[in-house]
Structures are given as C-alpha cells and as structure tokens.
Amino acid sequence: MKTVWNKAAPWLSAIVIGCSGAAGAAEMIITSEIPLATNPSPYIQQFIEEVGKRTDGAIQGKYFPASQLYNDRDGLAALGTGAVHMVWPVSSRLEQFDPRVGVASLPFALTTEEMTNPCFAKGFTEMISGYLEPRGMQVLGFLRTADLIFLMKNRDIQKVEDLKGQKVRVIGGQIMLDAMKSVQASPVSMSASEMSAALSQGAIDGAMTSPAGWADVLGSTAKYATLPPGMGLATSAITVDKLWLDSLPEAQRKAIVDTVADISARQWQETVAKDRELIDQMVAKGGHYRVMAPEEVEKLKARFVAAGEGFRNKQAATLAQLEKVRKECIHDGK
The missing domain is CATH 3.40.190.170 (Bacterial extracellular solute-binding protein, family 7)
Structure with a gap:
C-alpha cells in the first residue's frame, strides 16, 4: 500500500x-x-x-x-x-x-x-x-540553457586526452553519451538535482553542465571549469x-x-x-576557468562528430529538414 x-x-x-x-x-x-x-x-x-x-x-x-x-x-x-x-x-x-x-x-x-x-x-x-x-x-x-562546460572536481581539462577515464555526468541523451565515449570517458546520465551529491561522494568525477550549474548546484566542490567553444548549445x-x-x-x-x-x-x-557573471563569481571564490585551445577544440569536434555518424545516417531526413530551415532563414537572409 x-x-x-x-x-x-x-x-x-x-x-x-x-x-x-x-x-x-x-x-x-x-x-x-x-x-x-x-x-x-x-x-x-x-x-x-x-x-x-x-x-x-x-x-x-x-x-x-x-x-x-x-x-x-x-x-x-x-x-x-x-x-x-x-x-x-x-x-x-x-x-x-x-x-x-x-x-x-x-x-x-x-x-x-x-x-x-x-x-x-x-x-x-x-x-x-x-x-x-x-x-x-x-x-x-x-x-x-548554456554553452556547455566541463566542471571537474580534481582535474583541469586542457586537452581532449584529459577526459580519458573520467566519470562525467552528461546533459543530453544517447547522442552525448556516445560522444563522451568517443574520448574514452565514462558518461553518466543523471538529473541536475543529483549532481552535487554524486560529485561529493565520488560517483562522478565531473559534469557537463552550465555556469549556473557551477554556481547554484556544484559550487566549490567543482574546482575546474573548461569551455570548449561550440561544443554544445544546451x-x-x-x-x-x-x-x-x-x-x-x-x-x-x-x-x-x-x-x-x-x-x-x-x-x-x-x-x-x-553566465559571464556566474563564471566571474566562481573564479573569485577560488575556482579555475579556462577556454580550451582551438587545436584541442578541433580534436574534440572530430571525435564528437564521428561519434554522431550513426544518428546522422539514421536521421538523414531530419538533418535535411534542418538544413532546409537553415537555408531559408540564414543563408537566404530572412
């Protein structure tokens, strides 16, 4: 009962x-x-x-x-x-x-x-x-929501290789799970409300989330933040x-x-x-923030795009529909 x-x-x-x-x-x-x-x-x-x-x-x-x-x-x-x-x-x-x-x-x-x-x-x-x-x-x-960043408890993510072996909470469905596996990380899907306890207890090493997730959820438990520009617009x-x-x-x-x-x-x-205000706030409290170097972003992009090929092949009609909207509204200047 x-x-x-x-x-x-x-x-x-x-x-x-x-x-x-x-x-x-x-x-x-x-x-x-x-x-x-x-x-x-x-x-x-x-x-x-x-x-x-x-x-x-x-x-x-x-x-x-x-x-x-x-x-x-x-x-x-x-x-x-x-x-x-x-x-x-x-x-x-x-x-x-x-x-x-x-x-x-x-x-x-x-x-x-x-x-x-x-x-x-x-x-x-x-x-x-x-x-x-x-x-x-x-x-x-x-x-x-945000331009997604990596927030880590103990590791400063400077290169793609730094993600290897890390248990990272991801924001996204199967697509982002596959993407993170492509860099040999161990992705974990969980809600925002579960992140803080999981990071404190060692269930995860870090999270893919937002500056608000850093300031309002994970706080000083996450010491290192890295933005790979363009990686994910949540x-x-x-x-x-x-x-x-x-x-x-x-x-x-x-x-x-x-x-x-x-x-x-x-x-x-x-x-x-x-988001800029929140990042500055966390840095002022002792956090570390960096923008990933362009050459490393290109490596990450290559891995992530390759990991999404299965989706792209299966959903070719969906991507064609998106490209039609893009052509009409962006390329044709509407």
Missing part, C-alpha cells in the same frame, strides 16, 4: 492543487527538476506572472521546481494526465518520445546566432514540435500538453503563446551576460 501511495502522491497532489484555485480559473501546473534560482526557473516564474496579468487571472499558474512534483523525465510522461500542463526540460529529455529530437543535441550543430534568428527559431520550433504532437505534446519555443524546450492548450479559449491560448515569444526573445541575450 505504501508503494502505491508513493507512486500516486505527485499526481494526487497536483489534482488537489488544481481544485484549490480561484473559481472559474484554469490551473496551469508547471514542474521542473531545476532549482528555483537557476535558469530557466526565474523565467518560468516570470511567465506565470505575465500570463496571469494578460488573462486577468483566468489562468492561475503553479510552479514546482527542484523535482518537488516530478523530475523532467517523469513530468513529460505526465503530460496529458491532468497532473502537469507544462514542462520546460533540457531538450534532450524529449528524445525518449521521438529520436529525431536528438538533432537539437548534436554537438557542434546549433549556434546562438541561429537560435536568435526569428525565422530560424520559428522553423526549428515547428519542426521539433511536429515530431512530438502525435504524442500529445507541443513545443512553443526554446530557451537558452536549450530548454517549452513543452505543453497540447490537448490542454487547445481546450483553452483563444484569448488565453494567445496569451500563453505570446508570453513565451516575448520571454524567449530577451532570455537568450540576458543569459549570455548572466
């Missing part, structure tokens, strides 16, 4: 919350495994507040950070049950529903320049959403229960979609500056 209750508790909690809102108001339950102070949590809070204003309180948002209700994987699985209406996970979490979404996590693939191009961002969002809509999900946009996919969204009055749907668009446009610029 205890096991059954534990499994049911998050769903029942959300239902109780949903019944406690203002009369006539639509509940909007959002869950995340990210701590309250860490990107994108502050933007989720802004989103809830702005949607409430734009709908005159007709939509009442509730946010559960740090896996209080679900981690991102379970939260996505709960979309469509009524327990959760939105999840803003790292994009790789969506690969469990359609492997084509892995294109968003390919190393050395997407750039900030592309994702801040309105035409490209719209085309890419519609492309990824189209893969997931048969599963009852809709992607409304993408936020910038994004968060703003994912909604499509049936729930479609059931709302048109004005409320528009408020949600427009608010996502407004927040996304400025979030990309703000988080670049914020």
Whole structure:
C-alpha cells in the first residue's frame, strides 16, 4: 500500500492543487527538476506572472521546481494526465518520445546566432514540435540553457586526452553519451538535482553542465571549469500538453503563446551576460576557468562528430529538414 501511495502522491497532489484555485480559473501546473534560482526557473516564474496579468487571472499558474512534483523525465510522461500542463526540460529529455529530437543535441550543430534568428527559431520550433504532437505534446519555443562546460572536481581539462577515464555526468541523451565515449570517458546520465551529491561522494568525477550549474548546484566542490567553444548549445524546450492548450479559449491560448515569444526573445541575450557573471563569481571564490585551445577544440569536434555518424545516417531526413530551415532563414537572409 505504501508503494502505491508513493507512486500516486505527485499526481494526487497536483489534482488537489488544481481544485484549490480561484473559481472559474484554469490551473496551469508547471514542474521542473531545476532549482528555483537557476535558469530557466526565474523565467518560468516570470511567465506565470505575465500570463496571469494578460488573462486577468483566468489562468492561475503553479510552479514546482527542484523535482518537488516530478523530475523532467517523469513530468513529460505526465503530460496529458491532468497532473502537469507544462514542462520546460533540457531538450534532450524529449528524445525518449521521438529520436529525431536528438538533432537539437548534436554537438557542434546549433549556434546562438541561429537560435536568435526569428525565422530560424520559428522553423526549428515547428519542426521539433511536429515530431512530438502525435504524442500529445507541443513545443512553443526554446530557451537558452548554456554553452556547455566541463566542471571537474580534481582535474583541469586542457586537452581532449584529459577526459580519458573520467566519470562525467552528461546533459543530453544517447547522442552525448556516445560522444563522451568517443574520448574514452565514462558518461553518466543523471538529473541536475543529483549532481552535487554524486560529485561529493565520488560517483562522478565531473559534469557537463552550465555556469549556473557551477554556481547554484556544484559550487566549490567543482574546482575546474573548461569551455570548449561550440561544443554544445544546451536549450530548454517549452513543452505543453497540447490537448490542454487547445481546450483553452483563444484569448488565453494567445496569451500563453505570446508570453513565451516575448520571454524567449530577451532570455537568450540576458543569459549570455548572466553566465559571464556566474563564471566571474566562481573564479573569485577560488575556482579555475579556462577556454580550451582551438587545436584541442578541433580534436574534440572530430571525435564528437564521428561519434554522431550513426544518428546522422539514421536521421538523414531530419538533418535535411534542418538544413532546409537553415537555408531559408540564414543563408537566404530572412
């Protein structure tokens, strides 16, 4: 009986919350495994507040950070049950529903320049959403998580060879797991909320994560940070229960979609500056930060791209679709 209750508790909690809102108001339950102070949590809070204003309180948002209700994987699985209406996970979490979404996590693939191009961002969002809509999900946009860095407890990663034998938590699905194996590291997939304990206890030697992950999660336990430019642009996919969204009055749907668009446009610029601040903050506390040398980045890129050949071969049509969006929006100057 205890096991059954534990499994049911998050769903029942959300239902109780949903019944406690203002009369006539639509509940909007959002869950995340990210701590309250860490990107994108502050933007989720802004989103809830702005949607409430734009709908005159007709939509009442509730946010559960740090896996209080679900981690991102379970939260996505709960979309469509009524327990959760939105999840803003790292994009790789969506690969469990359609492997084509892995294109968003390919190393050395997407750039900030592309994702801040309105035409490209719209085309890419519609492309990824189209893969997931048969599963009852809709992607409304993408936020910038970070340009990924290696954070290590005891090893300063200066060369590709320095990753050999290291147990590294990765952000990403099978694609990034394969990439890290290509440099003879031992990749470990785990949620952000598990990283700190794992690093302290020696279960991992380091993590592929963000500057916010350094400042807000791992702290001084991770002494060394290395940025390989271009390696990984991590994004968060703003994912909604499509049936729930479609059931709302048109004005409320528009408020949600427009608010996502407004927040996304400025979030990309703000988080670049914020990451620089967080890195400076950690260096001031005794941390070590470096940018990997260009020749080493090229070695890493060669290994990672080769490791992704299986995906590229299997998902040739997906990559062709991405290139079409890139050509229309970037190369043709839209």
